[in-house]
Amino acid sequence: MNARHKSPSLARVNRGNLCAGCGACAGITPASIVMDEVPPGFLRPRQIAPMNPSEEMLVADICPGLSQRISADGRSDPVLWGPYVSMQTGWAQDNAIRHAGSSGAALTMILIHLLETDQITGVVQTAASPDLVIGNTTVLSTDVAAIIAAAGSRYAPSAPLSELHRHLESGQRLAFVGKPCDVAALRALSIHDDRVAATFPVLLSFFCAGVPSHAGGQAVLAALGADLDHTASFRYRGNGWPGKATATLTSGKKHVMSYQESWGRILSKHVQHRCKICADGTGTAADIVCADAWESDEKGYPIFTEAEGISLIVGRTELGDKHIKQAAAAGRIETASFDIDSLASIQPGQRERRRALFARLSALRLTGKPVPVYEGLQISAAARQNTLRRNFKNFLGTIRRIVLRRH
Numbered sequence: 336m337n338a339r340h341k342s343p344s345l346a347r348v349n350r351g352n353l354c355a356g357c358g359a360c361a362g363i364t365p366a367s368i369v370m371d372e373v374p375p376g377f378l379r380p381r382q383i384a385p386m387n388p389s390e391e392m393l394v395a396d397i398c399p400g401l402s403q404r405i406s407a408d409g410r411s412d413p414v415l416w417g418p419y420v421s422m423q424t425g426w427a428q429d430n431a432i433r434h435a436g437s438s439g440a441a442l443t444m445i446l447i448h449l450l451e452t453d454q455i456t457g458v459v460q461t462a463a464s465p466d467l468v469i470g471n472t473t474v475l476s477t478d479v480a481a482i483i484a485a486a487g488s489r490y491a492p493s494a495p496l497s498e499l500h501r502h503l504e505s506g507q508r509l510a511f512v513g514k515p516c517d518v519a520a521l522r523a524l525s526i527h528d529d530r531v532a533a534t535f536p537v538l539l540s541f542f543c544a545g546v547p548s549h550a551g552g553q554a555v556l557a558a559l560g561a562d563l564d565h566t567a568s569f570r571y572r573g574n575g576w577p578g579k580a581t582a583t584l585t586s587g588k589k590h591v592m593s594y595q596e597s598w599g600r601i602l603s604k605h606v607q608h609r610c611k612i613c614a615d616g617t618g619t620a621a622d623i624v625c626a627d628a629w630e631s632d633e634k635g636y637p638i639f640t641e642a643e644g645i646s647l648i649v650g651r652t653e654l655g656d657k658h659i660k661q662a663a664a665a666g667r668i669e670t671a672s673f674d675i676d677s678l679a680s681i682q683p684g685q686r687e688r689r690r691a692l693f694a695r696l697s698a699l700r701l702t703g704k705p706v707p708v709y710e711g712l713q714i715s716a717a718a719r720q721n722t723l724r725r726n727f728k729n730f731l732g733t734i735r736r737i738v739l740r741r742h
Contacts, residue, residue, distance in 0.1 A: 364386055414689075423670045426440065434643075438627045442623070456507045458477075460485050486570045486573060502535075513543075535624070537654065537658060544685070545603070546606060558581055
């Protein structure tokens with residue numbers, strides 16, 4: 336495409352490697368942008384036609400790679416965890432579904448409750464790709480079986496907003512389940528387009544530690560002694576808590592690996608750059624957010640031994656809190672109280688990334704790299720929870736990685 340027709344917003348995202356891969360830009364300008372897979376296996380936008388000024392403005396305003404804004408509006412707003420109305424633990428009352436989910440399957444059961452009480456007609460969510468065993472696809476689940484089939488974490492790229500235009504024109508009432516950045520983009524779009532709230536009356540998310548590339552998924556397969564050509568199906572987690580990474584070969588033989596090995600030692604090393612400078616891994620723009628409510632050892636570090644799943648359930652809005660209470664009253668989920676003071680111990684990855692963010696962004700700015708604009712996410716306050724030495728270490732580490740990439 337002629338350079339003068341290229342989107343300045345996409346150019347800035349590309350220059351700073353800021354793309355989250357959500358697909359929002361393609362979803363609102365489908366005639367101009369498509370999503371492609373690029374090495375080492377991330378989803379990225381490609382402009383195929385010029386955009387008009389209003390489309391350019393809209394992409395610039397909703398892209399989570401460029402900005403995110405949140406307002407507490409009177410809600411409790413702890414520095415590390417963002418605004419919320421209620422916070423508790425819970426799990427599916429159905430033991431089979433609880434076992435199938437990545438944690439306590441609370442999110443799955445809330446979706447089932449919403450569908451079976453006719454509050455929604457379907458769920459836009461991410462499921463395993465039928466074409467790539469380590470990959471994802473976006474599905475519209477309109478029955479309970481489909482919702483259950485999509486349960487479980489999928490540590491691979493997904494662009495659930497890339498077909499957004501089709502959903503906005505459908506006239507349906509849908510729940511949306513996506514990464515925090517996906518939900519942030521959809522919430523930002525709702526300010527400009529009334530169809531968003533009408534189509535998606537409830538937005539759900541989960542605590543996200545980042546998006547690994549497909550190369551990361553292949554590295555897990557290799558460590559399991561498997562490869563793409565001889566793997567019939569692959570599950571990153573679930574069927575237990577936390578559940579094992581499981582490759583089922585075409586021969587029927589299964590190879591398994593613990594969550595601590597698959598995520599901690601392999602997949603986390605393949606996370607995209609945008610996720611490393613994310614101010615919102617906890618879904619502050621959603622109505623309902625679920626996460627792992629890990630047990631912790633005497634030092635306060637999470638324990639990953641297999642157990643019955645327990646979800647952390649966060650009602651971020653009054654609407655979200657209402658849906659959680661209704662699901663509990665209907666016997667879909669069982670809930671228990673939760674002490675937010677323990678959250679920093681059982682979610683150390685979220686804690687450390689938030690505290691390190693100010694230093695990382697400062698290093699990027701110093702070297703002339705574009706960074707997202709964050710408002711209301713208390714980045715400076717999070718940095719003050721770190722020691723000066725730790726902040727300086729994060730600053731120097733980011734500078735070092737920039738220099739190494741240049742060479």
